[in-house]
Amino acid sequence: MERKAPMRSADPAGVEMLEIAERDRLDSVWERLEKQQPQCGYGQLGTCCRICVMGPCRIDPVGDGPTRGVCGATADTIVARNLTRMAAVGASAHSDHGRKVALTLKEVAEGTVTDYRITDTEKLTAVAAKLGIAVEGRSFPDVARDVADAALHCFGKQDDAPIAFLEAYMPAKRFERLKKLEDDLLASTGARYGLLPRGIDRESVDILHRTHFGCDADPLSLVLQSVRCSLADGWGGSLIATELQDVLFGTPRVKTVRANLGVLEEDMVNLIVHGHEPILSEKVVEHALSDEMQQRARDKGAKGINVAGLCCTGNEVLMRQGVNVAGNELHSELVIMTGAVEAMVVDVQCIYPALADLAACYHTKLITTSEQTKIPGALHIQFEEHRADAVARRIVETAIDAFEARNRGRVYIPPHSEEAVVGFSVEEILKALGGTVAPLVKVIADGAIKGVVGVVGCNNVKVRQDSFHRELTAELIARDILVIGTGCWAIAAAKAGLMQLSTREQAGPGLKAVCEQLGIPPVIHMGSCVDCSRMLVLAGALADHLGVDVDALPLVGSAPEWTTEKAVAIGTYFVGTGVPVHLWPVPPVLGSPAVTKILTEDAKGVLGGYFFVEEDPKAAADRMEAIIAEKRAGLGL
């Protein structure tokens, strides 16, 4: 019989667990994908419109059927509206995460939340300085309140000026380019097109408005608004999340962790933190490690408590606390199938509703905590910032109490985990470089490093788990291209052992020498998916140092196993910032030749950044290398 498992995952721990899943006939995301076949082509092409109830309308891609919806919307309009809505949802998810961090910082500063404190005053001072907030002679809480207010102002202000965080952080040439583009479009068309975000919430609401029945039907106008909304995410909501989390919980420092299911401990209470926000998981880690809780676990017959991360909550506590990571998105069911997990506590985003039924097959407690993510069948323990310690304690106690019910006969922990050097905030990268980007610019100019590729996001069950992440990353470093990134890619790279100092042996000679000199791996973990903002900040620092726009730099982005609407927002703010972005699988746009052309061709002339699709890792690396060569030639290198 043909073995399915090796075709479903490139991760050895994943393969072992999938074989168990098959043996035990456990439902999984892979099984459900098969049951969903064939999936509707209208949806995949983007030509299904469900916006009003004169519909749903579908535009026949073959050309035999109707070419317009009931209202007259063409395939171009429908595809552009759907894509723009995806960007709005993705940007909203990131930015709403950022809002909670800003609100928490404000409450900490005002003393109404006492379970948290300002951990990184150096970062606080740096952010304040960037925003033009006075720090001299002021207390840290005073400064923090002003920083939080400045962030919250970006969400809710009503004037048309660009948001403060974007203006403070975006490289000067890029800001000027976008401003000029707005002016040029107005002058040449007489119509207003906006690219600089006015308010983080506003740009998402703008999209909800303009894609309402009977509003914007112009594909270009819709796509440009998706760029503005996404920029409000990358240089707004996500950036605020990253910067203010650093203030609250500390800026990540370089550290070594282990990655993959093998980080679970057979004799310990295993508590998985999954989702995206560190506000709760920081507390869970703190309490799980407390003497009191460790003793309580020992009283129940365990050797202690082991916290491990999953997805971006995992990345957050990995970057700051050095917590081991059990896996990325497609591991979220597999980790429960080990039978060794007492509790999985989740916050928001990328949490399969299927986890509740799966957890019910074991002693595992699935604990939801967010008002925005409740799952039928899960245990809900409501998280609130002002009683964070009490909630975290209850979660840890719930995990400990579940230990006795563990069925030892069902426990199997795949013996796979790899060491990974992680924690590369921009601050840490600059420290490795001696305080300035100049040495990085020099090695790029010398050609030791040809360029940098930032890889982000997701597993997608339609792609063999981690295969694209692994192959693309290995291809790039062998070609002397530095690979940086975040999210589920970062976990995939860590699990593959690509983030070790010894990985430099797989790198090209130039990159290898640079890694040896700086003491870094050639594959750099920059954090969670909101931490894509760290990549923007790094790109901005390079651009400002050289006095060029970002699109002149030998940088490429990639989302090679993307799944979510958040990835649409990330890809779009990279493109809006001037970075060409590779995607696989293909986004739902092919139903409109016009939108496909805007994204893959026209954007290049207008924004400098553009999308391209490539299904083969090696061919994708070829294309990236060619783009980098083109940019290097443009810089006269």
Added chain:
Amino acid sequence: MRKIFVDYTRCVACKGCEIACAVEHHPSRSLADLVGDGRTQVNVRVLAVEHEAFPVSCRHCDPAWCMAACPAGAISRDPVTGAVILDQARCKACGMCAMVCPFDAIAFKVTHASPGGRETAFKCDLCSHRVREGRLPACVEACHSGALAFREHEEVRRDRATRNLREYLLGERALPDTFALYRELRRKEFARRGEPAP
């Protein structure tokens, strides 16, 4: 006779045909009423084979294997439309029709037409009631992409031959470029899913 012809290269797998068939054969003719109703009869199924999708339903053969095999005399031919009709009231659920059907187009369950709450065979009736009124079968009417056509074979053959010749002689593409690209990328996506571990 007219038949339902399938051009699977145009099938987008939206399953609009399945929904239309289900509504047409539901006693209430209402989409809302068939939600959650396990006795709903769906006579066409879009099946996936790798990246391709194919709407499978009765081919209405003449002579029909199923009709010859049915010992209960439950299968007959509609004299007007030529459709092969299965009378669920007479069906003994022996399975002979399903066994001999070369297209696996006969299924079993308790439908609204099954007598006494027992499982019976059911299959496409070519929407004979509609066809007699000069209307199209519900599935064909629902198909937006031209994957299903209810026509005389000769018409279909001529059209296809002409289209293929236009492609061969004039270089005209039968499918728009982005749709052809979509099909190709889908094929590649599935090919990669099936790759063994290195």
